[in-house]
Amino acid sequence: METLSQLLKITAKSKKRLGRGIGSGKGGHTTGRGQKGYKARYTTKLTFDGTKIKKSWIKRLPFMRGKHLNLKRSTTTIFNLSQINRLFSAKDTVTPQTLGVATAKILAGGQITRPLTFKNVKISAAAKKLIIAAGGNILDEPAS
Numbered sequence: 596m597e598t599l600s601q602l603l604k605i606t607a608k609s610k611k612r613l614g615r616g617i618g619s620g621k622g623g624h625t626t627g628r629g630q631k632g633y634k635a636r637y638t639t640k641l642t643f644d645g646t647k648i649k650k651s652w653i654k655r656l657p658f659m660r661g662k663h664l665n666l667k668r669s670t671t672t673i674f675n676l677s678q679i680n681r682l683f684s685a686k687d688t689v690t691p692q693t694l695g696v697a698t699a700k701i702l703a704g705g706q707i708t709r710p711l712t713f714k715n716v717k718i719s720a721a722a723k724k725l726i727i728a729a730g731g732n733i734l735d736e737p738a739s
Contacts, residue, residue, distance in 0.1 A: 672696040676722055677705025685709040689716060698737075707731070 617623035628635040633643065644651045674694065679701060683689060689711050691699045701713065703721035710730035717737060718726065726733065 670696075671698045671700050671717070674699055674701050675704030676701065676707045676725060679711065680705065680707045680709065683709070683711055686711070688712045688714055690714045691716060701726075 611621050612619055613621050613626040621627055625635065633639060642653065672694070679689060682694075686709075687693075689701075690713075691697060694716075698717070700717040700719070701722045702719050703725055707725055707729045710732075711726070712732055712734060713726065713736075714734045715737060718733060723733065
């Protein structure tokens with residue numbers, strides 16, 4: 596026969612069961628939600644602000660008027676030369692498709708040590724110097 600000291604130890608305390616009567620240890624009929632109101636009756640939406648606030652957070656946001664909301668944002672992805680140096684081996688061709696993006700621009704962050712060919716990629720002036728110094732060449736650069 597096992598004694599109390601030989602039983603397994605419970606490490607996690609079980610969650611308190613709310614709304615199961617006055618003997619459950621957490622209130623009787625309100626179960627810690629207070630009295631009346633939206634928060635006592637239902638689960639609230641993320642945008643719920645209460646009723647006694649003069650100006651809700653939605654009304655405090657600035658107006659977003661005009662056609663700028665429909666304009667397409669820039670989809671150009673920026674890469675540094677150090678990232679390109681890690682991704683490609685010598686004499687590879689670097690295009691937006693090989694980088695996995697729609698349009699790309701190469702900036703002169705870091706060093707490039709291998710000769711690469713760049714095609715249909717925007718390149719900054721400082722990065723051009725480093726690419727040519729490493730023995731690489733640039734083909735068909737799109738207009739910035």
